[in-house]
Amino acid sequence: MADTDPDELERRIARTRAELAQTVDAIADRVSPKRVAERTVADVKTRAGHFVASVGDAIGMTPRPAEGGEAERLWDEEPPSLAPVLIGVGAVLVIGAAIVLFRRRRR
Template sequence: MADRARDPAAIERDIEQTREELARSIDELADRLSPKHAAQRGMARAKEEAGRVAEDIGAIVRKDAQDRPRSPLTGPVLIGAGVVATAVALRLLMRRRRR
């Protein structure tokens, strides 16, 4: 079977489509590798994990509170522990970000 000659206009359309796809791929890679976006993704993951830890601690505290009488210092102590844990986590993230 003989090769059919391709229409030059069709070849140009194929080239232009390939260029557009390549440009989209490059933009997507640049977005993924952007330090700003990487930091935002890291912070989002840290917030999600902190939320899960807070939920777990809350569940433990609620179960513990049901099992024994409540101390008047339980609330402030837990709030203080949460603030300290959050401050330490943020400090570690900021230190990691500087490296």
């Protein structure tokens, strides 16, 4: 008859109520706009860091943290010449602009 003991039932109800309150608070915290924004910003920062690292690896530049007074030297070795990359970007921009102008004149 321990199941029908009123004091035991009240303790179980109180415990269940406390657990339910914790669950509701956790859900409310998870879906609050402030928390969603914080998680989104953290995710974007992480993705941007990975993107910058992958671009650095792709062009042969691997950054390392600055130590002491060597903030002016951030690379393990001399960075490669960026001239080919810049020429390629410029060529893509010129070709893109030419295509846009050509399409506008055809109209």
